[in-house]
Amino acid sequence: MAGIYIHVPFCKRRCRYCDFYSTTMEELRAPYVHAVCDELVQRKAFLNNEPVETLYFGGGTPSRLQPAFFEEIFSTIKDTFGTEKIRELTIEANPDDISEKWVQEIQEAWERQSSSACPIRFSMGIQTFDDNLLTLIGRRHTALQAKQAVETLRKAGISEISTDLMYGLPDETEEIWESDLEQALSLGVPHISAYHLSYEKSTPLWRMLQQGNIREVEEEKSILFFQMLRQKLLSNGYEHYEISNFALPGHQAIHNSHYWSNVPYLGIGPGAHSFDGTKREWNEGDLRKYISIKDFVTYDNSSFHHIEVSSLSERYDEYIMTHLRTAKGVSLHETEHLFGNARKDYLLKMAQPHIADNRLTLTDDGRLVLTEKGILVSDGIIVDLFADE
Numbered sequence: 001m002a003g004i005y006i007h008v009p010f011c012k013r014r015c016r017y018c019d020f021y022s023t024t025m026e027e028l029r030a031p032y033v034h035a036v037c038d039e040l041v042q043r044k045a046f047l048n049n050e051p052v053e054t055l056y057f058g059g060g061t062p063s064r065l066q067p068a069f070f071e072e073i074f075s076t077i078k079d080t081f082g083t084e085k086i087r088e089l090t091i092e093a094n095p096d097d098i099s100e101k102w103v104q105e106i107q108e109a110w111e112r113q114s115s116s117a118c119p120i121r122f123s124m125g126i127q128t129f130d131d132n133l134l135t136l137i138g139r140r141h142t143a144l145q146a147k148q149a150v151e152t153l154r155k156a157g158i159s160e161i162s163t164d165l166m167y168g169l170p171d172e173t174e175e176i177w178e179s180d181l182e183q184a185l186s187l188g189v190p191h192i193s194a195y196h197l198s199y200e201k202s203t204p205l206w207r208m209l210q211q212g213n214i215r216e217v218e219e220e221k222s223i224l225f226f227q228m229l230r231q232k233l234l235s236n237g238y239e240h241y242e243i244s245n246f247a248l249p250g251h252q253a254i255h256n257s258h259y260w261s262n263v264p265y266l267g268i269g270p271g272a273h274s275f276d277g278t279k280r281e282w283n284e285g286d287l288r289k290y291i292s293i294k295d296f297v298t299y300d301n302s303s304f305h306h307i308e309v310s311s312l313s314e315r316y317d318e319y320i321m322t323h324l325r326t327a328k329g330v331s332l333h334e335t336e337h338l339f340g341n342a343r344k345d346y347l348l349k350m351a352q353p354h355i356a357d358n359r360l361t362l363t364d365d366g367r368l369v370l371t372e373k374g375i376l377v378s379d380g381i382i383v384d385l386f387a388d389e
């Protein structure tokens with residue numbers, strides 16, 4: 001099995017905290033889509049005939065693409081890889097792009113081009129329901145628009161909806177975060193992702209922080225916010241299946257879960273990453289260069305397309321980093337199978353202080369899993385477990 005990720009690099013306006021690759025040059029949408037179709041066809045061999053099970057449109061803002069562009073991409077995927085095995089199609093969207101007509105036309109396009117009965121799943125960037133904070137971080141929607149967008153999706157028969165929330169925003173109070181959680185829960189969506197704001201260097205929000213125009217929330221507050229998040233969602237029936245992801249039973253995101261289980265994926269578009277089980281490849285984030293490429297095979301290892309074959313130690317580090325973030329944790333048995341007995345013993349040795357201090361648990365079936373205390377300091381634990389060479 002395999003996945004396809006398509007990076008849609010357009011944003012109507014840049015949010016103040018974001019350092020993802022995207023551009024406001026929306027006049028380049030048509031040549032971009034043609035290049036995406038060319039890349040899909042020319043890089044078919046990358047997936048080694050593995051059946052494609054998941055398709056993910058991320059961004060940027062995929063909802064800036066008109067339905068006809070989606071249909072062109074769906075049709076190319078159908079002709080190149082087949083759509084019979086696809087069991088999850090996700091489209092990231094901004095609330096103010098969602099209209100009844102747009103959703104309906106995309107559904108019709110997918111029905112025409114898909115041979116699977118897989119419904120479309122939408123992942124919506126809401127971040128907060130506080131209009132002042134939305135304005136401060138540069139989002140272009142309001143809380144009301146976010147709620148209306150979920151309503152519009154529901155009316156169109158879409159039930160697989162995920163919402164992204166963000167906490168630790170400048171001067172955010174417990175009351176604001178509690179209200180965000182309540183309002184997210186009241187939407188009744190089956191999947192919620194929640195991320196702590198991070199001030200990425202050189203973003204406008206980072207500059208505002210440097211200039212003293214905004215204040216970062218204190219660490220104790222960040223911890224409290226995370227505890228509130230977990231408590232609220234768990235008590236409402238959500239499973240905390242990955243550090244930043246919660247889902248009602250049966251609604252975990254398949255595509256993203258595959259990133260944590262070494263399933264191969266082909267990343268298409270400027271800034272997209274691919275993985276075939278042993279090597280990583282990625283395109284530079286440069287839309288103009290991307291649409292000028294004629295041959296997506298001979299661009300290998302050029303200044304635009306990079307290939308990196310990881311060493312066994314690097315693959316072990318990555319395995320630890322991705323698996324420890326999940327509720328299933330790291331299996332000692334699988335570690336031994338993939339990286340050898342000595343590496344498994346090393347892992348267990350390095351995990352001991354964290355087990356003793358209740359940051360990690362060793363389960364009866366031999367898995368190292370983060371405790372609630374461990375989740376709060378997960379980055380440090382992951383680094384401690386990394387290979388020593």
Ligand code: SF4
Nearest residue numbers: 011014015018059060
């Ligand atoms: S957060 Fe999303 S919508 Fe905002 S600039 Fe970044 S990619 Fe675009």
